Amino acid sequence: MALFPEFKVERLTNGGTLADRVCDSLIQLINSDDFPAGTRLPSEMSMASRFGVSRTVIREAVSRLKSEGMVESRQGSGVFVRKGNLDSPFRFDRNVMASMQSVRQVVEVRQALEGEIAALAAVRRTKAQLAAVKQAVKRIDEDVAKGSDGVDADIVFHRRIAEACGNPHFVALVEFLFNVLRRATQITRAIEATKVELAQQVREEHRAIVEALVAQDPEAARAAARLHMERACARLASLDDDGALRRFVDNPSEEIAFPG
Amino acid sequence: MALFPEFKVERLTNGGTLADRVCDSLIQLINSDDFPAGTRLPSEMSMASRFGVSRTVIREAVSRLKSEGMVESRQGSGVFVRKGNLDSPFRFDRNVMASMQSVRQVVEVRQALEGEIAALAAVRRTKAQLAAVKQAVKRIDEDVAKGSDGVDADIVFHRRIAEACGNPHFVALVEFLFNVLRRATQITRAIEATKVELAQQVREEHRAIVEALVAQDPEAARAAARLHMERACARLASLDDDGALRRFVDNPSEEIAFPG
DNA sequence: TTTGTAATATTGTGTGACAACTTTGAAGCT
DNA sequence: AGCTTCAAAGTTGTCACACAATATTACAAA
Numbered sequence A, B: 001m002a003l004f005p006e007f008k009v010e011r012l013t014n015g016g017t018l019a020d021r022v023c024d025s026l027i028q029l030i031n032s033d034d035f036p037a038g039t040r041l042p043s044e045m046s047m048a049s050r051f052g053v054s055r056t057v058i059r060e061a062v063s064r065l066k067s068e069g070m071v072e073s074r075q076g077s078g079v080f081v082r083k084g085n086l087d088s089p090f091r092f093d094r095n096v097m098a099s100m101q102s103v104r105q106v107v108e109v110r111q112a113l114e115g116e117i118a119a120l121a122a123v124r125r126t127k128a129q130l131a132a133v134k135q136a137v138k139r140i141d142e143d144v145a146k147g148s149d150g151v152d153a154d155i156v157f158h159r160r161i162a163e164a165c166g167n168p169h170f171v172a173l174v175e176f177l178f179n180v181l182r183r184a185t186q187i188t189r190a191i192e193a194t195k196v197e198l199a200q201q202v203r204e205e206h207r208a209i210v211e212a213l214v215a216q217d218p219e220a221a222r223a224a225a226r227l228h229m230e231r232a233c234a235r236l237a238s239l240d241d242d243g244a245l246r247r248f249v250d251n252p253s254e255e256i257a258f259p260g
Numbered sequence C: 001t002t003t004g005t006a007a008t009a010t011t012g013t014g015t016g017a018c019a020a021c022t023t024t025g026a027a028g029c030t
Numbered sequence D: 001a002g003c004t005t006c007a008a009a010g011t012t013g014t015c016a017c018a019c020a021a022t023a024t025t026a027c028a029a030a
Helices: A018-031 A044-051 A055-067 A094-098 A100-124 A127-145 A151-164 A168-184 A188-215 A218-238 A242-250 B018-031 B044-051 B055-067 B094-098 B100-124 B127-145 B151-164 B168-184 B188-215 B218-238 B242-250
Strands: A071-074 A078-081 B071-074 B078-081
Touching (some): A055 B055, A100 A151, A100 A168, A100 A188, A151 A188, A168 B100, B044 B055, B127 B151, B151 B168
């Protein structure tokens, strides 16, 4: 592909708004090293005429690249490709959600994290944090008694534990994974089907984690959290049936949840 | 916070361009459930007058939200909060890079992951994958002999191990963390200063991991990988001095690396 | 050589206009 | 009433132009 000073009127991809297409083109140009890290992009006016669109469109496209950390703009100077395009955000492949196997693999990641989090929390927790965890347990029971599926309260429970480990990055990461799973799993049916036994089993697993936190026993906490995740994976597998997943991917508007 | 139809002129945060600030405000409004999933945002004109900025600015802000998948716009209809703003990407807070403590916390996350990865890889590795790991070790030595800092080869080494654990999500996540650390750490000086002993120490740690993989001993692999991370953290701490980090944050153009 | 200043280029922001599209609701018909 | 048709209003997509704020460059002066 030609370097910019000589580049012709760029061919834009088909779908979407002009800003979408220009954005795609720019990403492609940057990734294909037509614009190495540190170099300056042509001026907005210049790009506008090259692409055959207005400056407004160029600005919207550049704005997106900025928000994704690929470029940075300096008023009066220009727009520059960022070194390495590092700090780009993390996301799983879209088609990750499409297979049951992928979902199980995500659970495996979460297992590793939850285990470590529980172990750290057992050592570092303060009394106040332990109290917050216990209160979260109580809220799960209350919510379930009220007829809720308890998923929201369950999220809070795991979040409280992560907070007790003293490392905010764990909190953010686990929450992210939780969301990914929640999006990937349409579990309403499963909860309906096995609500009672499930609730009891989950309760038991939660209790084991809390006990380890109380005793400040990191190994017991790690084991309990890992077991909890393994069981969750098994519960997931019990409703295997890729069909449900695929249906959700095609129609994301359905309600979904994930059993903690 | 008031719902939109009655919301007052929003107070904008301080830093950055107007689009940045409006974008932050909108994210906050959405995340705080002022705009539940599926609801429509006010019209661009309306938001412009409420925020006290031009429609141009609003459009740029909305454009970013679109690119991050938080909202979707339909011409003629409006901008809608996407069902479950899930699938939104993961990123650490910007100011994570600003303190040595934060960096250590990121290393702690990576420690949890690398430990689990090594344990899984010890069990699941194929012969071919083990060979790939060994080859990566060799390449590190070669690169270092050539005078390189060996960071690139080190990345490959850890990547090969992650691949051997059979879960692609671990590969992606660890690579992401590596990039975050690489961005956050300006280590050139440290490598220059302690190159020789460091290389030897790292070599030794790598060897321990590989040995555990050969023996297919998950617990030994986990321990070795965790130790490797702990040592990396110590090496990091040895050049503590938040000054270097802060200097980098102010001037991201400097070269950076991270010692695996 | 160094300094100060003006000219110029570039991004940031505002304003107005029109096109393309969706939604709404009223008019008219059965 | 219930249905269809269609015009009107509202909303996003795009364009054009103007000016402000800032950075870079060129050049003259000391």
